[in-house]
Amino acid sequence: xxxxxxxxxxxxxxxxxxxxxxxxxxxxxxxxxxxxxxxxxxxxxxxxxxxxxxxxxxxxxxxxxxxxxxxxxxxxxxxxxxxxxxxxxxxxxxxxxxxxxxxxxxxxxxxxxxxxxxxxxxxxxxxxxxxxxxxxxxxxxxxxxxxxxxxxxxxxxxxxxxxxxxxxxxxxxxxxxxxxxxxxxxxxxxxxxxxxxxxxxxxxxxxxxxxxxxxxxxxxxxxxxxxxxxxxxxxxxxxxxxxxxxxxxxxxxxxxxxxxxxxxx
Amino acid sequence: xxxxxxxxxxxxxxxxxxxxxxxxxxxxxxxxxxxxxxxxxxxxxxxxxxxxxxxxxxxxxxxxxxxxxxxxxxxxxxxxxxxxxxxxxxxxxxxxxxxxxxxxxxxxxxxxxxxxxxxxxxxxxxxxxxxxxxxxxxxxxxxxxxxxxxxxxxxxxxxxxxxxxxxxxxxxxxxxxxxxxxxxxxxxxxxxxxxxxxxxxxxxxxxxxxxxxxxxxxxxxxxxxxxxxxxxxxxxxxxxxxxxxxxxxxxxxxxxxxxxxxxxxxxxxxxxxxxxxxxxxxxxxxxxxxxxxxxxxxxxxxx
Numbered sequence: 001x002x003x004x005x006x007x008x009x010x011x012x013x014x015x016x017x018x019x020x021x022x023x024x025x026x027x028x029x030x031x032x033x034x035x036x037x038x039x040x041x042x043x044x045x046x047x048x049x050x051x052x053x054x055x056x057x058x059x060x061x062x063x064x065x066x067x068x069x070x071x072x073x074x075x076x077x078x079x080x081x082x083x084x085x086x087x088x089x090x091x092x093x094x095x096x097x098x099x100x101x102x103x104x105x106x107x108x109x110x111x112x113x114x115x116x117x118x119x120x121x122x123x124x125x126x127x128x129x130x131x132x133x134x135x136x137x138x139x140x141x142x143x144x145x146x147x148x149x150x151x152x153x154x155x156x157x158x159x160x161x162x163x164x165x166x167x168x169x170x171x172x173x174x175x176x177x178x179x180x181x182x183x184x185x186x187x188x189x190x191x192x193x194x195x196x197x198x199x200x201x202x203x204x205x206x207x208x209x210x211x212x213x214x215x216x217x218x219x220x221x222x223x224x225x226x227x228x229x230x231x232x233x234x235x236x237x238x239x240x241x242x243x244x245x246x247x248x249x250x251x252x253x254x255x256x257x258x259x260x261x262x263x264x265x
Numbered sequence: 266x267x268x269x270x271x272x273x274x275x276x277x278x279x280x281x282x283x284x285x286x287x288x289x290x291x292x293x294x295x296x297x298x299x300x301x302x303x304x305x306x307x308x309x310x311x312x313x314x315x316x317x318x319x320x321x322x323x324x325x326x327x328x329x330x331x332x333x334x335x336x337x338x339x340x341x342x343x344x345x346x347x348x349x350x351x352x353x354x355x356x357x358x359x360x361x362x363x364x365x366x367x368x369x370x371x372x373x374x375x376x377x378x379x380x381x382x383x384x385x386x387x388x389x390x391x392x393x394x395x396x397x398x399x400x401x402x403x404x405x406x407x408x409x410x411x412x413x414x415x416x417x418x419x420x421x422x423x424x425x426x427x428x429x430x431x432x433x434x435x436x437x438x439x440x441x442x443x444x445x446x447x448x449x450x451x452x453x454x455x456x457x458x459x460x461x462x463x464x465x466x467x468x469x470x471x472x473x474x475x476x477x478x479x480x481x482x483x484x485x486x487x488x489x490x491x492x493x494x495x496x497x498x499x500x501x502x503x504x505x506x507x508x509x510x511x512x513x514x515x516x517x518x519x520x521x522x523x524x525x526x527x528x529x530x531x532x533x534x535x536x537x538x539x540x541x542x543x544x545x546x547x548x549x550x551x552x553x554x555x556x557x558x559x560x561x562x563x564x565x566x567x568x
Binding site: 002004005008009011012013015016018019020022023024026027029030033040041042043082083084086087089090091094096099102105106108109112113115116117119120121122123124127139140142143146150197200204205206207210211221224225228229236237240243244247248250251254255260261 | 288289290291292294295296298299302303305306307309310313362363364366367369370380381382383384385386387388389391392393394395396397398399400401402403404406409410411414415441444445448472473474477498499502503504505509519522523526527532535536539542543
């Protein structure tokens, strides 16, 4: 290698390392400061204690909003999977005119920012005296998350070997036996992965929830949004640390179910 | 024969047949759902930019371009739009320069480091954007901010530097938070590239640097274009990061939409702004794709 190549390799390596660190450092810092003993945020954190986590559990409002978020995320996951999985079957296996157009329509919400989806449903609801509520968040969130579910399941279905199904039927299995014993087990990892992905997105999302959630029953993301602006105590860091932990758990589920490689696209 | 044994008319059988063989109709629930809760709401949102709607009824004779004219003739709108545009552009360019080397290194290292890179890239995506923005509030904060307290500790400065509530803070936050969206498409394109071209280039006596710029970079153009368009679109329409890291007086077009709808409660103006935000965003994405295609054709002609 010439001198220029060496310089190039060094620059390449340095920037790559810097980017890698840049990706994780902020989360590491937040987790670190959440264990502080002090009343304020500081770095490096002083002492080590779980006091802010204990304090977090003592705040009824935060617990309530966490329950609200869990409820919203659960319903969204169920709806997005029900609608998404069956749509994915039609879009991959179906033979009908306009399949491309239908696919484009079903994944279209992904092209819009969450804010626009939230506002559109808020305005639309006002038409029918349907106001901001958990139900509205769930509907908006399902619209927002449906494309993820459809795309993950479609990707899996597209690589399945249809001859397995044909073999099953050829060997005398019924259509429903084939579906339950041959097709579904192969699709299941993608369904679980899609479910995990939709659940975390619906749990964390702020851009949709901010416009559609009721001020009385705020989801955790909206609660955190207010805390971030108006509360400077390490309790916000403690809550953030828990969310980071939650995200890591979801990632393990994803890595096991569909594999990190597949999540790339 | 087995045909007689098949429970052809049971619910399970019918359901399975429906999913596994062919028609449009397993997708119908999703289509109906999205028509009612996605297409119609969008239509209503845009209608709000032109007409007055009261109690769910479009008021006759209220059709007007006035909201659009008012908005477009407002100097503040253009100021705010310009800020959205350049903050989005700068952070997208920074994203590209930071992401490309990591994505390229991904294709050179072994299995273990590839997994490390993927985990580190994907895990922030699963963490809420709010948490990641909060991290930057902590890092860039005043006296107790991570950077300031370290600089003070090292006696490099006496008084804390004011990082927060500035273009700088917004750009830094946006760049870091949107990095994964740039890295992933680049990794996809770079992993799929044909390595024999590089070997040929090296074998023919080109240096590694030349090979990178004349072989690797051109074939990765589709990934660059995809990542650039995606990151620009999400930066341009993000209102959380500018609001938290830019502070109360910092407005971008997306922040303005939020203010009009949630704070000022002027839905007509809010709808106009949302429409303009979306429309301009699509135009920029089209522009980026167009320029990308030009660059690809040009690089092919060059070879």
